[in-house]
Amino acid sequence: xxxxxxxxxxxxxxxxxxxxxxxxxxxxxxxxxxxxxxxxxxxxxxxxxxxxxxxxxxxxxxxxxxxxxx
Amino acid sequence: xxxxxxxxxxxxxxxxxxxxxxxxxxxxxxxxxxxxxxxxxxxxxxxxxxxxxxxxxxxxxxxxxxxxxxxxxxxxxxxxxxxxxxxxxxxxxxxxxxxxxxxxxxxxxxxxxxxxxxxxxxxxxxxxxxxxxxxxxxxxxxxxxxxxxxxxxxxxxxxxxxxxxxxxxxxxxxxxxxxxxxxxxxxxxxxxxxxxxxxxxxxxxxxxxxxxxxxxxxxxxxxxxxxxxxxxxxxxxxxxxxxxxxxxxxxxxxxxxxxxxxxxxxxxxxxxxxxxxxxxxxxxxxxxxxxxxxxxxxxxxxxxxxxxxxxxxxxxxxxxxxxxxxxxxxxxxxxxxxxxxxxxxxxxxxxxxxxxxxxxxxxxxxxxxxxxxxxxxxxxxxxxxxxxxxxxxxxxxxxxxxxxxxxxxxxxxxxxxxxxxxxxxxxxxxxxxxxxxxxxxxxxxxxxxx
Numbered sequence: 001x002x003x004x005x006x007x008x009x010x011x012x013x014x015x016x017x018x019x020x021x022x023x024x025x026x027x028x029x030x031x032x033x034x035x036x037x038x039x040x041x042x043x044x045x046x047x048x049x050x051x052x053x054x055x056x057x058x059x060x061x062x063x064x065x066x067x068x069x070x
Numbered sequence: 071x072x073x074x075x076x077x078x079x080x081x082x083x084x085x086x087x088x089x090x091x092x093x094x095x096x097x098x099x100x101x102x103x104x105x106x107x108x109x110x111x112x113x114x115x116x117x118x119x120x121x122x123x124x125x126x127x128x129x130x131x132x133x134x135x136x137x138x139x140x141x142x143x144x145x146x147x148x149x150x151x152x153x154x155x156x157x158x159x160x161x162x163x164x165x166x167x168x169x170x171x172x173x174x175x176x177x178x179x180x181x182x183x184x185x186x187x188x189x190x191x192x193x194x195x196x197x198x199x200x201x202x203x204x205x206x207x208x209x210x211x212x213x214x215x216x217x218x219x220x221x222x223x224x225x226x227x228x229x230x231x232x233x234x235x236x237x238x239x240x241x242x243x244x245x246x247x248x249x250x251x252x253x254x255x256x257x258x259x260x261x262x263x264x265x266x267x268x269x270x271x272x273x274x275x276x277x278x279x280x281x282x283x284x285x286x287x288x289x290x291x292x293x294x295x296x297x298x299x300x301x302x303x304x305x306x307x308x309x310x311x312x313x314x315x316x317x318x319x320x321x322x323x324x325x326x327x328x329x330x331x332x333x334x335x336x337x338x339x340x341x342x343x344x345x346x347x348x349x350x351x352x353x354x355x356x357x358x359x360x361x362x363x364x365x366x367x368x369x370x371x372x373x374x375x376x377x378x379x380x381x382x383x384x385x386x387x388x389x390x391x392x393x394x395x396x397x398x399x400x401x402x403x404x405x406x407x408x409x410x411x412x413x414x415x416x417x418x419x420x421x422x423x424x425x426x427x428x429x430x431x432x433x434x435x436x437x438x439x440x441x442x443x444x445x446x447x448x449x450x451x452x453x454x455x456x457x458x459x460x461x462x463x464x465x466x467x468x469x470x471x472x473x474x475x476x477x478x479x480x481x482x483x484x485x486x487x488x489x490x491x492x493x494x495x496x497x498x499x500x501x502x503x504x505x506x507x508x509x510x511x512x513x514x515x516x517x518x519x520x
Contacts, residue, residue, distance in 0.1 A: 009417035011448045035411070035419035035453040036236075059449065061422065 002045050002069040006060045010034025015056055017067075021049045029067050032060065041066060071387055072096050072147040072171070076140045076448075077115070079151030080130060080206075081366050081440035082457060083363070084111035085150050090379040090411040101136060103129035105448035110439060115145060130154045133161050140170055146275050147171040148387060153452070156362040157184055173386040175361050183359045184335070187230045187268050187374045193356045196335030198328045200356040201347065203270035206503060211251040214269060215244050221271050227251060229258030230266035238262065238305055246345045273355065276347040276507040278302065279314050280360075281329035282370045283342050284381050290391045292376075293326035294370050295400055301494060301504045303417050308487070308510070309494055310366035311405045312373050315465055315503030319468055321352045341367075341382045365457070367409070367434060372461040374402035403468040407491045409456040409481070411447045414490040415518055425483035430475040434461040444520055447484055455486070465503065469495060490514065 013033035017023060028040040029049070030031050047069035077084045086113060100115035105124050107293040112118045119139045123129035130136075131154065140148055148165050149359035150156035150173065157471045159181035165172040174180070183189045187207045194200050202221055207230055208214040214496045218225055218241075227250050229237030237258035241247040252265060259265035260356040262383035278299045285291035299307040313322070329344040336359075343364050345357040367378045385391070413421050427443035441447065447455055458475055494500055499513055 008413070008416075009421050010419060020452060034449040035420055038416065060357065062418075062420070 001050070002043070002047060003065045004029060004039060004041060004043050004069065005015075005062055006032060006062060006066050008034055008039055008057070009061045010030060010037075010039070012054045012056050012058045012060060012066070013038060015052060015054075017049050017052075019049050020035045023047060023069065024048060030054070032033040043069060045069060072383065073083040073141065074099065074145045075147045075149055075173075075383075076101065076136075076143060076150050077111075077151060078155055079149070079153070080106050080109065080451065082438040082454070083151040085114055085440075086438055087151065087379050088114045088505070090383070094380065094383065096383070099139070099145055101130070101139055103450070104347070105446070105450060106156065106219050108442075108445065110442055119143070125447070126154060126451070133158075133164060136161075137164060137168060139367075140165075141168060145170060147149060147173055147383070149382070150317055152360075152362050152365055153172075157360070158170040159184060164364060166269075168360075171386050173340065173382050175342065176337075179338055180361045183361050185230050185266075186232070186358055188230060188267065189358060189431060190268075190356070192266075192335060193332055196331050198332050198335075198353060198356045200274060200345075201270045201357070201390075202396050204268045207266040207268050207517075211248045214251050214267065215224045215247055216301050218244065218247055222273075224272040226270045226272045227254055228268055228270060229254060229264070230268055230326070231260065231262035231264035232258055237267075270363055273347045273349050274296050275508055276300075276349055276509050277314070277505070278307075278357075279317060279325070279348050280343045280364075281325055282364075282367070282378075283329050283333050283338070283344060283501040284376075284378075284385065284391060285333050285338045285340065285342070286391045287339050287388055288334050288390055289334075289438075291330050291338070292391060292395055292398065293329050294374050294376060294398065296322060296325060297364075297366055297369055298505075299366060301500070301509055302507050303510045305409065307366060308410070308492070309405065309407050309500075310369055311403065311465070312369040313400050313403065317348065317352055321348070321354070325354055328354070328356075332356070340385050343376055365454070366406050368438065368457065368459045369404040369406050372436070372459060373400050373402055374398060375401065402463050404459060404461045405467040405468045405472050406457055406459045407472065407476070407495075408454050408487075409458065409479070410453040410487045411455050411484050411492070412453050412487055413434070413485050414517075417487075418451050419449065421447045421453075422448075422483035422484040424481060426480070427482070428478065428480040430458070430478035432471070434471060435475050436460070455481070469501060487506065493518070 163177040282294040301309035460471040
């Protein structure tokens with residue numbers, strides 16, 4: 001099980017995967033938006049998206065878990 | 071003079087404009103989004119009205135709402151500040167058609183400078199040097215690649231409607247250009263509603279130096295010398311100073327004259343800035359014209375004694391410029407730093423709850439603030455929370471004062487770029503004064519990584 005964390009504070013702009021999706025290392029899971037910048041959050045591992053911890057529009061702090069992979 | 075002015079902006083620039091209005095006995099009207107309700111400028115204005123919404127397109131970019139508030143509050147002028155609607159020609163036109171004065175140039179001029187492709191050709195015709203590049207927009211990636219073979223790599227790919235570094239990328243070969251073209255055109259379409267792209271030759275290690283101009287409605291124009299803004303990250307300015315420590319007196323005069331040529335060719339009115347890239351041999355090339363007040367305008371105020379907001383208001387009110395070019399001199403040296411809520415190494419935004427703020431106090435230390443010590447810095451807007459400006463008789467004095475100011479400057483609760491600013495101000499290369507736009511990447515980031 002792997003936790004994917006936000007690398008900056010901001011709001012969740014778009015989620016580009018759904019629970020159950022197979023993902024590979026380097027693939028974007030969601031895009032954070034903060035202060036006119038969009039930062040994609042990618043996974044470093046292969047796996048299946050077990051749980052998305054956020055929804056579009058949520059505010060996340062740096063280090064918050066946004067998704068759990070299996 | 072005007073009796074009541076609406077500020078179609080937020081943050082530190084709204085406070086800055088209110089300050090001058092108070093001195094000139096002009097009533098002020100602020101507008102604010104939901105997250106900005108607690109901002110200092112909202113309390114400082116004589117009247118304040120909510121726009122609702124958070125994101126700029128739900129709030130500050132709602133032209134109809136802004137105009138309704140202006141009409142109901144019975145203002146006779148609107149100051150657009152910088153960013154947001156300040157360079158939106160339709161907004162300026164709508165204001166004028168309501169019989170309200172727009173504090174800025176005419177909508178035609180805003181429109182022609184808003185298109186970078188059109189601005190380039192206008193400047194070329196006026197005899198202002200431009201960077202070699204495409205004289206019209208490229209229709210697709212294939213056309214761009216064909217044009218690139220004439221210009222030669224490296225090339226700067228740019229969005230015609232762009233700003234703030236968005237839609238802009240350096241490319242070194244056909245393959246990179248093709249890839250960058252599609253993604254940047256898409257981003258430009260999303261941000262500016264216009265995906266038009268063009269190409270410019272990349273000037274190696276340039277200085278970013280800009281000329282402040284003022285022009286009244288009777289055809290009189292002045293240049294208020296230059297600002298050097300070469301310390302940038304992500305193509306956005308971080309430290310600015312005036313005068314430039316790099317250019318000679320002769321180049322200063324030539325650049326000033328070129329800026330006035332641009333002003334005359336356009337029939338420009340009000341305050342504006344002509345931005346140039348300057349190469350190591352002091353050849354300068356037109357980059358763009360900003361048809362508004364700039365973030366870094368205070369350094370010009372500090373070395374000339376002008377209040378640029380007051381000049382803008384006087385010009386918009388139809389007054390004649392009160393000075394001649396020959397009467398203007400540079401007095402001392404000024405430096406501005408932008409305090410950003412961001413990680414000092416990755417430059418990623420760092421919004422959040424501030425818990426405290428301590429500001430340095432001393433002679434010739436000036437603050438422009440968007441926040442108070444317990445502000446929540448929202449993720450919806452620009453990361454700039456404050457500016458600090460110092461003045462000195464010499465550049466060394468101004469740097470020394472800024473280093474002291476930064477050593478006393480504290481922001482708690484959120485990450486800021488203060489550590490970066492301290493490093494830059496104490497850096498030997500910065501102190502020597504030969505800083506190019508690659509300074510942050512070549513020196514700061516490489517040395518921090520060690």
